[in-house]
Amino acid sequence: MITKNVINFMGQRKLALVASIFLIAVSIFSFATKGLVLGLDFTGGTQIEVGYQEKANLTDIRTQLVSAGFESPVVVHFGSERDVLIRMQGKPESGLSDRVLEALQSHSRVTLRRVDFVGPQVGDELREDGGLGMIVALLVVMMYIAIRFQYKFSIGAVVALVHDVIITLGFFSITGLEFDLTVLAAVLAVIGYSLNDTIVVSDRIRENLRVLRISPVEVVINESLTQTLGRTLVTSLTTLLVLGSLFFFGGELIHNFAVTLIVGVFVGTYSSIYVASNMLIGLGLKREDLLPAEKEGAELDELP
Numbered sequence: 001m002i003t004k005n006v007i008n009f010m011g012q013r014k015l016a017l018v019a020s021i022f023l024i025a026v027s028i029f030s031f032a033t034k035g036l037v038l039g040l041d042f043t044g045g046t047q048i049e050v051g052y053q054e055k056a057n058l059t060d061i062r063t064q065l066v067s068a069g070f071e072s073p074v075v076v077h078f079g080s081e082r083d084v085l086i087r088m089q090g091k092p093e094s095g096l097s098d099r100v101l102e103a104l105q106s107h108s109r110v111t112l113r114r115v116d117f118v119g120p121q122v123g124d125e126l127r128e129d130g131g132l133g134m135i136v137a138l139l140v141v142m143m144y145i146a147i148r149f150q151y152k153f154s155i156g157a158v159v160a161l162v163h164d165v166i167i168t169l170g171f172f173s174i175t176g177l178e179f180d181l182t183v184l185a186a187v188l189a190v191i192g193y194s195l196n197d198t199i200v201v202s203d204r205i206r207e208n209l210r211v212l213r214i215s216p217v218e219v220v221i222n223e224s225l226t227q228t229l230g231r232t233l234v235t236s237l238t239t240l241l242v243l244g245s246l247f248f249f250g251g252e253l254i255h256n257f258a259v260t261l262i263v264g265v266f267v268g269t270y271s272s273i274y275v276a277s278n279m280l281i282g283l284g285l286k287r288e289d290l291l292p293a294e295k296e297g298a299e300l301d302e303l304p
Contacts, residue, residue, distance in 0.1 A: 009225045009273060010218045010281065016274035020163060027170020034173050039180030040074070040118055045089040048097050049113040050104065055081045058252070061104065068103035074178070076252040083113070085253075130184045134165065137188065141195055149202055156279030157198045160271040164194045167267050168260060182257040190264030193239070197232060197272035204228050205280070209287050217285055221277050236269045 040047065058075050061084060065073040070088060078085035086100060097115045104110045138158055146154035168190055172179050204224040212220050240262065247258040 006219075006222050006226045007229070009222050010277070011222075013274060013278045013281065016270075017278060020271075020275060023167050023170070024163065027166050027173065030170055030173040034176070036169065036173050036179040037176050039178045039183075040087045040089055041181040042179070043089050044091065044119050045087060045117075046093075046096055047116040047118070048086045048088075048100055049078055049115075050084050050086065050101070051111040051113050052082045052084065053109055056084045058084070060107070061086075064103055064107055065100065068099070070100070070103075078253070130181075134188065134191070137191055138162070141191070145199070145202070148199075149206055150285075152280060152283045152285050153202045153206075153276075155283060156276040157195065157202070159279050160198055160276040161191050161194055163271050163275050164190055164264060164267045168264050171263050172256075172260075177256055177259065180256065182254060183260050186257045186260035186264065189261060190268055193261075193264060194268030194271055197235070197268060198276045200231065201225060201228050201272050201277065205277070213287070217287070218281060221280065225273055225277060232269060232272070236265055239265055 056077070058077065062073060062075045065075070065086070072089070074087040076085050076087075077083065088096070088100075097112060101110060101112050138161060141161065142154045142158045144154075145157045165187060168187060169179075171177075172183065177183075201224060204227055205221055208220045208224050208227075209217070212223065215223070243258050243262050243265065246254060247262065250258060
């Protein structure tokens with residue numbers, strides 16, 4: 001079935017390629033010059049949970065700690081609005097919790113709940129395991145798509161996923177937002193979201209290549225993208241509604257998690273349309289690539 005008013009997505013593929021290369025270059029440059037602002041999970045430090053008798057004002061608490069000489073404390077609600085979690089990077093110091101409690105008790109009645117130390121050794125292990133997890137995920141994705149579709153589809157999908165991860169991490173490097181384990185989990189979720197979109201588009205391209213036999217590959221890709229555009233937009237918008245709720249009402253603990261997924265949804269939707277499909281044309285995808293290989297001697301077997 002041929003769709004009316006087909007959108008010429010691939011007509012802008014060169015412009016999209018330039019935009020992607022620019023964003024990736026900016027992200028890599030930011031990595032090289034600024035790096036990521038790693039959170040407590042990766043650098044090591046101290047977590048201190050305190051309790052207030054009334055609703056705690058996070059801005060006032062942060063100001064009190066900075067005035068007392070503590071550098072860049074992270075202050076978030078933990079559970080209720082009277083429970084506060086304070087995170088400080090650096091090597092754990094003896095008496096740190098007592099000094100924090102003293103700084104806070106000069107303004108309000110505060111109770112110390114617990115103190116946790118995360119050593120740099122744990123941070124190194126978490127960093128290595130997180131990076132290994134992303135590499136394994138990309139390799140498994142590549143194998144899956146190569147088996148289900150064809151190796152050119154797998155290359156396009158993995159390039160799109162790498163594109164999404166680099167730009168999403170680049171966003172954190174440029175903005176200076178803290179990168180912790182919740183953000184790492186969100187990056188892995190972005191990989192899954194983008195992959196889902198790419199597989200839906202790839203499946204429609206494969207189907208239309210077999211149906212629209214006389215059409216050029218570029219026309220077939222435009223047809224397929226137009227047919228899946230409605231589904232892509234509805235999925236993206238409903239996902240953004242949930243993420244918007246998490247961003248505004250989920251609290252500071254999952255703020256960066258929501259930000260990562262919001263950026264990932266936009267970048268993943270874009271890459272499934274332009275990056276993965278663009279790669280198929282660049283790799284010279286042909287209709288014959290999806291046809292089953294003929295067995296040798298098949299013509300002889302058909303003779304009476």
